[in-house]
Amino acid sequence: MENVWVLAAIWVGLALIATLLAIWLKISTALTEIVVGTVAQLVIGALAGSASLGAKSEWISFLAGTGAIVLTFLAGAELDPAIFRTKWKEAGVVGLVGFFAPFLGCGALAHYVLHWSTRASLLAGVALSTTSVAVVYAVMLELGFNTTDFGKGILAACFVNDLGTVIALGLIFAPFTMRTLIFVVVGVVVFAVLPFLTPRFFKKYGGRVSELEAKYLLLALFAMGGLAAWAGSEAVLPAYIIGMVLAGTVGKDHVLVRRLRTLTFGLLTPFYFIRAGSFVSVPALIAAPLVFVALFGAKSLTKIVGLFPTVKAFKYQAQEGIYYTLMMSTGLTFGTISALFGLNHNIISGAQYSHLVATVIASAVIPTMIANEFFLPKHLLYLQRVEADFGKTGATSAEAAEGD
Amino acid sequence: MGNRQNGRFHNILVGYDGSQEAEKAVEVGLAMASTLDSKIKVLAVAQPSEPPTAVELQAVVDDAREHYDNALRRIANSARENGIRIETAIAVGHPAEQIIRQAEQGHVDLIIVGRRGISTFAKIIIGSVSERVLRYAPCPVLVTR
Numbered sequence: 316m317e318n319v320w321v322l323a324a325i326w327v328g329l330a331l332i333a334t335l336l337a338i339w340l341k342i343s344t345a346l347t348e349i350v351v352g353t354v355a356q357l358v359i360g361a362l363a364g365s366a367s368l369g370a371k372s373e374w375i376s377f378l379a380g381t382g383a384i385v386l387t388f389l390a391g392a393e394l395d396p397a398i399f400r401t402k403w404k405e406a407g408v409v410g411l412v413g414f415f416a417p418f419l420g421c422g423a424l425a426h427y428v429l430h431w432s433t434r435a436s437l438l439a440g441v442a443l444s445t446t447s448v449a450v451v452y453a454v455m456l457e458l459g460f461n462t463t464d465f466g467k468g469i470l471a472a473c474f475v476n477d478l479g480t481v482i483a484l485g486l487i488f489a490p491f492t493m494r495t496l497i498f499v500v501v502g503v504v505v506f507a508v509l510p511f512l513t514p515r516f517f518k519k520y521g522g523r524v525s526e527l528e529a530k531y532l533l534l535a536l537f538a539m540g541g542l543a544a545w546a547g548s549e550a551v552l553p554a555y556i557i558g559m560v561l562a563g564t565v566g567k568d569h570v571l572v573r574r575l576r577t578l579t580f581g582l583l584t585p586f587y588f589i590r591a592g593s594f595v596s597v598p599a600l601i602a603a604p605l606v607f608v609a610l611f612g613a614k615s616l617t618k619i620v621g622l623f624p625t626v627k628a629f630k631y632q633a634q635e636g637i638y639y640t641l642m643m644s645t646g647l648t649f650g651t652i653s654a655l656f657g658l659n660h661n662i663i664s665g666a667q668y669s670h671l672v673a674t675v676i677a678s679a680v681i682p683t684m685i686a687n688e689f690f691l692p693k694h695l696l697y698l699q700r701v702e703a704d705f706g707k708t709g710a711t712s713a714e715a716a717e718g719d
Numbered sequence: 720m721g722n723r724q725n726g727r728f729h730n731i732l733v734g735y736d737g738s739q740e741a742e743k744a745v746e747v748g749l750a751m752a753s754t755l756d757s758k759i760k761v762l763a764v765a766q767p768s769e770p771p772t773a774v775e776l777q778a779v780v781d782d783a784r785e786h787y788d789n790a791l792r793r794i795a796n797s798a799r800e801n802g803i804r805i806e807t808a809i810a811v812g813h814p815a816e817q818i819i820r821q822a823e824q825g826h827v828d829l830i831i832v833g834r835r836g837i838s839t840f841a842k843i844i845i846g847s848v849s850e851r852v853l854r855y856a857p858c859p860v861l862v863t864r
Contacts, residue, residue, distance in 0.1 A: 337768060341768060341769060342768055343768040343769065343771065343772045343775055344772075344775060345775065346770070389773070390773035393774070393777060447770065447771070447772070449767075449770075449771035449772050449773050449774075449775070449776040450770055452771070452776060453811070453812070456780065456811035457810075457811060457812030457813070457816065457817065458812075569781070573778075576774065579774065580778070644770065646772070646773060647770075647772050679770045679772075680770055682770075684769075
């Protein structure tokens with residue numbers, strides 16, 4: 316379709332439908348956008364040809380890519396830097412295990428059982444290694460653990476887990492040439508300088524209607540994204556790290572964060588998630604449902620096997636039952652970014668992409684549905700566990716820990 | 720369970736989500752509190768979408784807090800003008816779970832919630848709030864409609 320405005324109207328219309336579905340069904344917009352993208356491609360593809368939706372056109376790719384970059388940046392900026400100062404050891408170990416267990420386990424299953432190529436298997440491992448910080452954070456807020464040392468430690472571990480995912484995505488598939496070295500060196504310098512430069516620059520020139528802050532941040536994200544792409548890496552890697560290093564400054568500027576969210580949710584991420592959904596092949600999923608079952612099983616099992624002894628080693632006896640389970644949940648953002656990276660770089664096929672995205676969605680949705688159906692109220696479950704482990708007196712400390 | 724004596728409701732908790740049904744529940748709660756000289760707590764809950772996703776979660780929580788702040792302030796002012804002891808709070812999570820949690824921790828004697836229809840799919844994903852409250856509540860529950 317050549318008429319850009321008609322195509323734009325179709326995509327924004329799809330985004331509007333996805334948003335209404337999210338409101339009516341009380342589910343996340345990212346999820347409905349992926350599903351709407353898949354259905355739209357099926358319907359529009361059948362009626363007007365597979366290229367009619369224009370998912371591979373340059374301007375849609377650009378908007379979708381920008382959506383992934385800004386969303387990743389904002390996700391990194393949600394980090395609380397103070398967490399790492401006190402909980403770096405636990406966060407590092409639990410986060411790394413949370414990353415490596417599914418990365419190695421799912422990668423091995425893809426290679427030895429599903430007979431995927433080495434690169435496709437590594438990509439599968441990366442896509443399924445993520446943990447949904449949002450799922451864990453939501454439960455922290457519900458139980459009031461977000462203000463406790465325990466809660467902060469687990470949240471920090473989730474960030475480390477996702478950092479492992481973006482680093483793996485950014486470096487495993489890079490060709491490791493002089494360009495890679497230049498990217499890493501320049502990246503380290505930029506990541507070190509930004510936390511000092513940014514607040515001073517904003518203080519002197521920011522706070523005007525010309526939205527200098529947004530332009531400055533987009534410049535940093537695009538420039539580092541461009542350098543990453545030039546080096547054969549992935550633009551979301553520097554975006555996530557820039558978000559993390561600016562979490563203590565930009566991340567605390569609520570007005571700026573809200574403006575960036577408006578830009579992101581209003582225009583950019585619908586293109587990203589609908590586009591990601593449009594590449595999912597339903598026939599491929601129907602043709603080999605066991606692949607999905609195997610990947611989902613491997614993801615859940617490896618998280619449990621990896622995290623259970625690790626979390627226990629840090630003497631989180633009472634609470635680990637809930638939290639290592641929660642860490643099984645896959646983040647839709649990093650899961651789909653990884654799968655889409657693999658598809659765009661011909662690391663995985665369309666069918667493999669479809670299975671990975673289906674697994675990412677399932678591992679985001681199923682633990683949440685199970686928790687809501689069988690483990691509500693969660694706080695009672697938690698108190699029962701405390702009583703079982705420590706006797707009735709433990710409940711008092713649990714209540715004292717709740718401070719939301 | 721609260722310290723209900725002689726069948727009196729000393730502490731009343733009202734679940735509030737800004738809907739018409741919730742406004743009615745608040746009205747009933749305020750009327751009961753005025754008549755029985757009870758203390759009332761109005762609880763609003765910011766509910767993240769399912770499954771919670773990066774950035775969207777914080778946006779939902781921020782927006783809900785901003786929205787409920789105004790509504791709760793209005794309710795509290797109205798109650799205090801009528802001499803009713805009132806407390807308001809905003810929690811995050813599944814509304815039913817947060818209502819039950821507050822009921823247990825605040826030694827509540829009566830929970831009041833409004834009932835409104837939700838889609839079948841939403842019911843599967845998040846469940847009916849009033850049904851969940853009825854199932855798990857540690858005290859009597861009044862469902863208004």
